[in-house]
Amino acid sequence: MKITREDVLRVADLAYLDLSDAELDTYRAQIDEILEYVGKLNELDTTNVEPMAQVLADDQTADATLREDLVVPCAVADDVLEHAADPEPPYFRVPKVIER
């Protein structure tokens, strides 16, 4: 077994994701099967392989990293707040974060 119920609980905690008991059991079994399958990657010796961390070569995005820092208008605050669950312009309101 690659993954335990406790592992799934721990990961769901990390991801701030409430799961029901039934979901926990289903996901544990399904992800266990997926990880078992994924284990086949260990057949490959990748000791001297550089990880592919990005798709494009550097010269294909030459101007992407060094553009001028310009101020442009961006008046979308009202639109953004309009559909929030609990807006109090110009803020989003959330449950209390810090206890006094």
Add this chain to the structure above:
Amino acid sequence: MTANETITSARGAIAAKKVSARELAADYFKRIAARNGELNAYLTLSEERAYRQADRVDAMVAQGKPLPPMAGVPIAVKDVISTRGIRTTCGSKILSNYIPPYDATAVTRLEAAGAVILGKTNCDEFAMGSSNENSAYGPVQNPAAPGCVPGGSSGGSAAVVAAHLAVASLGTDTGGSIRQPGSFCGIPAMMGSYGRVSRYGLIAFASSLDRIGPFARNVADVATVLKIIAGRDASDSTSTTTPVDDYPELLGKPVKGLRVGIPREYLGAGMDSGVREKISAGVDLLRKLGCEIRDIELPHTDYAIATYYIIATAEASSNLARYDGVRFGPRVESDSLISMYRKTRGAGFGAEVKRRIVLGTYVLSAGYYDAYYLKGQKVRALIAGDFRKAFAEVDVIATPTSPVPPFRFGERVNDPLQMYLADIYTVTGSLAGLPGISVPCGRIRGTLPVGLQIFGPAFGEAKVLQLAHAFEQAGAARL
């Protein structure tokens, strides 16, 4: 129903004043009203915006102004692509009331080219799925194969074009989500190279894999749409400065002598016998067109699914962290912030999305990162290397798009691994960042469409389109 069904014919009819852009939009809305109840392909219609745009086009016609390439052409946009003022749900309950404050660059460019956006199309939740059964708003029916899934995740975008409810549409492809539904619905569908089309405004699933691309009635229209949406965009730092070829102009170039690689790893076990037969007939047709068919090797193919589901879920778990009930979407109230996050996410996400968040968080978590995520990135490099070597010998690579034809609803939904394994022919090109098209290659068992996939080297879109066009013109859809 043959009039105004392609970009050329629709634009031509408007230019010749045979129909106004407004009348054409109204005609399409009428068709949608008649069929969408059954197909469930559109989630939201944007009549007001469509007629406003149609009127702009009609004013240009009245003033005798030169018309842009998609003047008055009715199109649809997948619901993971942002549209200002039009609800964009990503097929998820967690964005059920989300109205983007800006347009995706691809949308801006299509409207600037005169296209009329009819509405937003249904898809698997956050583009995660191969059957459209993961949409929170119910599955899309396949208009080409009644009773079968339309493919996914861009099932709605494929279905609206196949059912004549739009002339063309935008979808997104992360591991096959444009090409596979194109194949299942019997129409051409393409993703350009990674970096070819700006992702600005595409709501992210897996940022190193996600791409926007077109569905259309024929390859020429695919080329037209791709050319419009392609090119550098300052709002997406991964959009490339590599020049965009004039795809429609280059379509007619001869394909005689083109070297087409057939990877032997793609013809192994697990392929439906009917699909195998059609693909074999398709390869014969390529040979008749004068292409030189070569047997090639892509030795790491067998590791692609495992690699893809590590990288895609890892990136998804990170990208989907933003859905927390604070800035958009419905919130489940609770007494503490963390508990509000947990309840909102637990209630808002569907089963497949939760499964991928858990898997993705796991492969990135302390103690497992090297064994899974880093390993996946290394094997990804090997897979990309396979293609680089192959493209030293051949111009393009032809494969089946999917090992199976459209399947019936419910057939695979309870076995995620089996569903993932069917992505085998599409995820390889996704991982390597290559352009790929699916083009119709006959039908089996009466109605079920089969697709031939053509990959090109990075930024080799023109060659991919040339071959797809020649293949289509030679009657491949009737094989």
